[in-house]
Amino acid sequence: MANQHIHVGIIGAGIGGLAAAISFRRAGVDVTILEAADELLEIGAGIQMTPNVSVLLQKWGVADVIGDNLVQIEELNMRRKDGTLVGHTEIPIIERALGRPWWLVHRAHLHQGLAAVATQLGAAIHINSRVVSLEYQEGSEVTLETQKGDTYHFDLCVGADGVNSIVRSTLFPDIKPDAKTTNCAYRAIIPYDLIRQDPIAKELIQKLTMEVWMGHNAYIITYPISGGETFNLVLSHHRPEKVYSTQTNVSIKEMRDVYKEFDPRIKRIVDMITETSRWPLLVTGPLQSWSSPQKNVVLMGDAAHSMVNHMAQGAATSMEDGAFLAKCVGAVTHGKLSLREAINLYELERMPKAFMKQQVSFLNGAIWHLPDGPKQQARDAAMAPSLEGKYLVRSSNLYDDPQTVLDIYGYDVEAHAEQALARFVHGREAVYPGTGIAPYIEDKYMGWFSKCRPNDRYSGAGKL
Ligand SMILES: Cc1cc2nc3c(=O)[nH]c(=O)nc-3n(C[C@H](O)[C@H](O)[C@H](O)COP(=O)(O)OP(=O)(O)OC[C@H]3O[C@@H](n4cnc5c(N)ncnc54)[C@H](O)[C@@H]3O)c2cc1C
Structure with a gap:
């Protein structure tokens, strides 16, 4: 098969679209992003960059741009809403076990870092370019039109345009993202300085920690962002x-009422919130397909599989999609497979992964929202050994359950893509000739300790 030049148009410069642009440029593919907003920015709240994607931020040089604004925590404390400690995880143990950091970051810092690297690598980003229509026929380029009347032609159009995606609604008009339950979330940030002045709440911030306060149908998760200067809820x-x-501008009294029976320390911090918004938790799919029949338009991220937030995997999964897709399309430019085959491979490998993340996200919500009673007691008992520093084969705390840690946080999307491509192109698994070991298996079992970079801490820990 001959080498093929491919120009990719990405719709949406969110976290997923920018991650995809970086990956496409690293794979030597031309890329243009069309973004609706007239400024490149993300809303003001925090986000977890769990180890499955912190590793991408490291490889891509994005971590170096964000620098000290990436925060690492010392521990995760799982509590009941009255403050009772039921689980405890030394996060550096997980980081060492995976050879990757677990970062907490302000979305704006993450977004700026991704945009800076995408631009450095040669991605063209057009803001104020809301796509309003797309045409995609067999054998011809995809034509996109923006609200202000510009027309673009691409070999491949990638819909990274979020939960209300126009790309998805053009491909699959009947699909509507759904709130599966009445569950939703407030987000807020408070300066650490303010908490330090509170005689009761200050006890919670002696260290940089992540705290989960579990209650029936309501929980709070908190962690530091912005170099440890801001407390995210x-x-x-x-x-x-x-x-x-x-x-927007939801009633603060209504919010305080939801958490009025929580531990006084966290309640004091909730009471410091002066304004907040309520976010829906919309779920998309699982879809039957993520692409056009011609395989020249394809979905990724929230546009394809938005999920509830309880495992902090929405943006992470979007970034993984971009990295996987770019590897496949990069292989097309080197004549290894056709674009149709590349998109088929992306769907075959990534759709089950996204479904699994959606499922685990629902389940973690169910676990954290349990009513008091036998199930809640069993949950607490199942994570209790961690209070004594014991790590078991399973835990009801999915953030440190060994299986979840390896499946989700230990996942290496680039290795997965390379292995899937090798299997497709050569018709068999790729293994090192000398040892017979597959690269991704070697990485999973040996890479974590042999490549560990424990000094990669851009922590604001000193600031407390
Ligand atoms: C409360 C809450 C907490 C969360 N916490 C985490 C977390 O800790 N970790 C995590 O990984 N995920 C988390 N998520 C999920 C995460 O925010 C989303 O999954 C993620 O932002 C999706 O990224 P995306 O790039 O796919 O889409 P989006 O971020 O929605 O980006 C879409 C982009 O497309 C643009 N766009 C839309 N329409 C058009 C158009 N027609 N033309 C051009 N541009 C267009 C938009 O302006 C936007 O820039 C959380 C979500 C919620 C609600």
């Missing part, structure tokens, strides 16, 4: 009705 709760869009 995600406050999960249920409403009488399903929530389908972001509600």
Whole structure:
């Protein structure tokens, strides 16, 4: 098969679209991003970059751009809403076990880092370019039109345009993202300085930690961002009705009421919130396909598989999609397979992964939202050994359950793509001739300790 020049058009410069652009440029593929907003920015709250994607930020040089604004925590504490400690994880143990950091970051810092690297690598980013229509026929380029009347032609159009994707609604008009339950979330950030002045709440910030406060149908998760200067809260709760869009300027009294029975220390911090929004938790799919029949338009990220937030995997999965897709399309430019085959491979390998993340995300929500009773007691008992520093074969705390840690946080999307491509192109698994070991298996079992980079800590720990 001959080498093929491919120009990719990505719709949406969110975390997923920018990650995809970086990956495409690293694979030597021309890429243009069309972004609706007239400024490149992300809303002001925190995000976890779990080890499955922190490794991408390292490889791509994005971590170096973000620098000290990436925070590492010392521990994760799992609590009941009254403050009772039921689980404890030394996060550096997980980091060492995977050879990758677990970062907490302000979305704006992450977004700026991704945009800077995408631009450095030669991705063209057009802001104020809302795509309003796309045409895609067999054998011809995809034509996109923007609201201001510009027309673009691409060999491949990637829909990274989020949960309300126009690319998805053009391909699959009947698919509507759904709030499966009445669950939704507030987000807020508070300066550490303010918490330090509070005689009761300050006890919670002696170290940089992640804290989960579990209660029936409402939990709070907190962690530091912005070099350890800001305290981020995600406050999960249920409403009488399903929530389908972001509600701004919600009643602060209503929010305080949801958490009024929580431990006084975290309640004091909730009471410091002066304004917040309520975010829907919309789920898309699972879809039958992520692409056009011609395989020249393809979906990724929230556009394809938005999920509830309880495992902090939405943006991470979007980044993984971009990295996988770019490897496949990069192989097309080197004449290894056709674009149709590349898109088929991407769907075959990534759709089950995204489904699994959606499932685990639902389940973690169910675990954290349990009502008091026998199941909650069994949950707490199943994570209790961690309070004594014991790590077992399974844990009800999915953030340190060994299987979840390896499947989700230990996942290497680039190795997965390379292995899938090798299997497709050569018709068999790729193994090192000298040892017979497959590269991704070697990496999984040996790479974690032989490549460990324990000094990669851009921690703001000193700032407390
Ligand atoms: C409360 C909460 C907490 C979360 N916490 C985490 C976490 O800790 N870790 C994690 O990994 N994920 C988390 N997520 C999920 C994460 O925010 C999303 O999954 C992620 O932002 C999706 O990225 P995306 O790039 O696919 O889409 P988006 O971020 O939605 O980006 C889409 C982009 O496309 C643009 N766009 C839309 N339409 C058009 C158009 N027609 N033309 C051009 N451009 C267009 C938009 O302006 C936007 O820039 C959380 C979500 C919630 C609600």
